[in-house]
Amino acid sequence: MPTNTLEMLRITFESDGFTFHDYGFVESIVEHRRKIYQQINGTLEGIEKLSSPDDKKRTGEYFFFFEAGMKHGVSYYLKKDDMSNIGNRAHEETHALHDAGRLDILEGRLRNFGVFIGVSGFKPFSDCTAFEQELAANIGKIYALFINGINPLSGNFLDDPYNHPAKIVFEDALNNIHPW
Numbered sequence: 196m197p198t199n200t201l202e203m204l205r206i207t208f209e210s211d212g213f214t215f216h217d218y219g220f221v222e223s224i225v226e227h228r229r230k231i232y233q234q235i236n237g238t239l240e241g242i243e244k245l246s247s248p249d250d251k252k253r254t255g256e257y258f259f260f261f262e263a264g265m266k267h268g269v270s271y272y273l274k275k276d277d278m279s280n281i282g283n284r285a286h287e288e289t290h291a292l293h294d295a296g297r298l299d300i301l302e303g304r305l306r307n308f309g310v311f312i313g314v315s316g317f318k319p320f321s322d323c324t325a326f327e328q329e330l331a332a333n334i335g336k337i338y339a340l341f342i343n344g345i346n347p348l349s350g351n352f353l354d355d356p357y358n359h360p361a362k363i364v365f366e367d368a369l370n371n372i373h374p375w
């Protein structure tokens with residue numbers, strides 16, 4: 196059974212049907228995607244379905260494929276400053292955790308950290324809208340920044356439209372300490 200390690204989230208879990216491949220920091224998201232896609236498929240045919248107009252803005256990427264009855268999650272990301280590096284890695288790791296059907300682990304960690312956010316209630320990764328996938332991943336990102344010694348809620352780091360929904364969820368959870 197594969198053991199999956201999510202370094203920024205500090206979560207290790209075993210899963211029957213899922214294995215995570217973290218390719219680490221890469222020079223170019225688009226170039227690395229081409230390389231992996233070619234390795235998996237033996238051709239670049241069909242790669243355009245993974246590209247989007249946002250490609251140039253991407254700081255990391257997660258996608259999955261099936262091989263030999265196993266779902267493989269793949270991620271890689273760009274190197275920037277410490278805060279972005281931790282955040283981007285944790286974001287992609289949370290996509291993997293979601294895709295493995297194990298957001299319950301993150302929910303438990305959040306609870307230990309002192310916040311209740313019912314992330315295990317998200318639908319399966321592939322059934323979620325892009326907004327829901329990104330919300331879940333950005334909650335994981337905020338949690339990972341906290342446990343790695345950075346308070347991401349101070350300042351305006353998360354005030355862009357992409358991160359802001361997760362910031363609101365996290366702040367609300369911190370302000371409504373539940374007696375569990």
Ligand SMILES: [Zn+2]
Pocket residue numbers: 286290328329332
């Ligand atoms: Zn994402």
